[in-house]
Amino acid sequence: xxxxxxxxxxxxxxxxxxxxxxxxxxxxxxxxxxxxxxxxxxxxxxxxxxxxxxxxxxxxxxxxxxxxxxxxxxxxxxx
Numbered sequence: 001x002x003x004x005x006x007x008x009x010x011x012x013x014x015x016x017x018x019x020x021x022x023x024x025x026x027x028x029x030x031x032x033x034x035x036x037x038x039x040x041x042x043x044x045x046x047x048x049x050x051x052x053x054x055x056x057x058x059x060x061x062x063x064x065x066x067x068x069x070x071x072x073x074x075x076x077x078x079x
């Protein structure tokens with residue numbers, strides 16, 4: 001998926017039991033109430049939780065990839 005709006009990104013993430021919030025310039029990826037990562041455009045990723053199963057890690061990476069696609073679509077990250 002290549003989300004081109006913040007709403008489509010949120011919808012996609014919520015379908016995977018994640019959420020994203022704006023905190024100034026940063027995008028904060030959450031699972032429930034737990035902060036998982038902060039993404040600061042253009043290319044800074046700060047991962048907060050790394051204790052995951054392999055399947056959880058794969059899903060987490062899909063979330064980060066789609067956040068990056070969103071940032072590219074908004075012109076906030078290099079291609």
